[in-house]
Amino acid sequence: MTLVSLSSDFGAGSPYVATMKALILSRCPEATLIDLSHQLQAFRPEAAAFTIWAGTASFPESSVHLAVVDPGVGGRRQAVALRVGGSWYVGPDNGVFGLVLATADQDRVPVVEAWSLKVPDGASPTFHGRDVFAPAAAHLAGAGPASDLGQKLDPAGLQRVALDPPRVLFADNFGNLVTSLRGPLAGVRLGGHDLRVWASTYAEAEFGVPFLYVGSTGLIEIGLREARADQALEADVGSLLIPIEDEQR
Numbered sequence: 001m002t003l004v005s006l007s008s009d010f011g012a013g014s015p016y017v018a019t020m021k022a023l024i025l026s027r028c029p030e031a032t033l034i035d036l037s038h039q040l041q042a043f044r045p046e047a048a049a050f051t052i053w054a055g056t057a058s059f060p061e062s063s064v065h066l067a068v069v070d071p072g073v074g075g076r077r078q079a080v081a082l083r084v085g086g087s088w089y090v091g092p093d094n095g096v097f098g099l100v101l102a103t104a105d106q107d108r109v110p111v112v113e114a115w116s117l118k119v120p121d122g123a124s125p126t127f128h129g130r131d132v133f134a135p136a137a138a139h140l141a142g143a144g145p146a147s148d149l150g151q152k153l154d155p156a157g158l159q160r161v162a163l164d165p166p167r168v169l170f171a172d173n174f175g176n177l178v179t180s181l182r183g184p185l186a187g188v189r190l191g192g193h194d195l196r197v198w199a200s201t202y203a204e205a206e207f208g209v210p211f212l213y214v215g216s217t218g219l220i221e222i223g224l225r226e227a228r229a230d231q232a233l234e235a236d237v238g239s240l241l242i243p244i245e246d247e248q249r
Contacts, residue, residue: 002028002141003059007036007052008068008129014038020134025139027086029146031215036065043071045096047211047237049161050170051176052089053099054217061086066137067096074125079117079132079139081149083156085109090117090137092128099169106163111155118150133178166231166241171217172213179236181220187244188212188220193224203224 004024008160010016021033036055040048048069056065060208070077070092078093084104089097095116105113136149168190170178181188187196198212199205205213205225210233215221222229230236 002031003034003063004028004031004137004145005036005056005059005065007037007040007048007055007066008038009042009048010038010039010068010129011039019130020068020167020168023130023134024066024138024141028142029133031064031138031141034048036067040069041061042069043072044237045069045094046098046161047091047170048096049099050237052096053103054170056087056089056100057217059087064088064090064137064141066133067091067134068129069096070094070128073128078153079128079136079150080114080158081117081136082114082153082155083112083146085112085148087142088137090124090133090140093158095159095161098159101155101158102160112157113146113154114153114158116150116153124196124224126128127176166243168235168237168241171235171237172229172246174217175224175230175232177229177233177239178215178217178220179222179241181222181241182201182218183214183220185220185243185245187214188222189242189244190222190233190235190239196244199223 017038037051052067062124116131117136132145166180168177168178195210205211207225210229211223224232
């Protein structure tokens with residue numbers, strides 16, 4: 001049994017998701033399919049990068065992760081399959097796997113293989129999820145050789161999320177901001193805001209005061225108790241941060 005995760009910006013209830021699942025199971029019936037998210041922000045692969053990295057971290061090695069946030073579908077961006085550690089990632093090389101790659105570089109986890117996927121004759125230029133990525137994911141889930149899929153690539157040329165300078169990586173459904181920073185730090189400067197208040201839990205924080213905390217991924221996050229920090233601080237994915245290290249917390 002191989003776990004295959006699926007992520008996309010197709011939206012809940014999209015027929016495109018079912019189409020990809022049906023194709024994968026028709027070619028690899030022993031696969032177990034898991035929906036990571038189909039509510040990823042449309043047209044913004046860099047905003048999906050955190051979800052792909054964090055959401056796949058607990059999967060066992062040998063899993064296959066299919067991600068489709070692909071505003072350049074049918075264009076010049078590459079379709080890729082890459083193996084990081086023991087797991088495969090399949091999708092467009094447009095930054096959607098950028099945090100997986102950046103953290104692998106940071107943690108010295110090798111990108112073992114990278115392949116440029118062939119686009120088969122007759123493939124729809126607007127639905128590579130069905131015609132390119134799902135067949136590749138099924139092939140890899142069934143232990144097929146990656147060399148069947150296309151040409152080998154140099155992993156150094158794949159798109160990564162920049163971690164320097166530090167930035168906001170993700171804004172969750174509650175408006176909490178996940179940063180690329182790890183502690184210890186005295187605080188963080190975001191736009192015109194110097195954030196120096198720390199809390200261990202949301203319940204410990206004061207209402208109306210943005211605070212810093214270490215989230216479940218080990219990264220520093222910015223929250224606002226029972227309110228949206230992203231709106232209050234006018235921040236989004238990609239907003240730049242300045243660590244404050246000039247005093248003790």
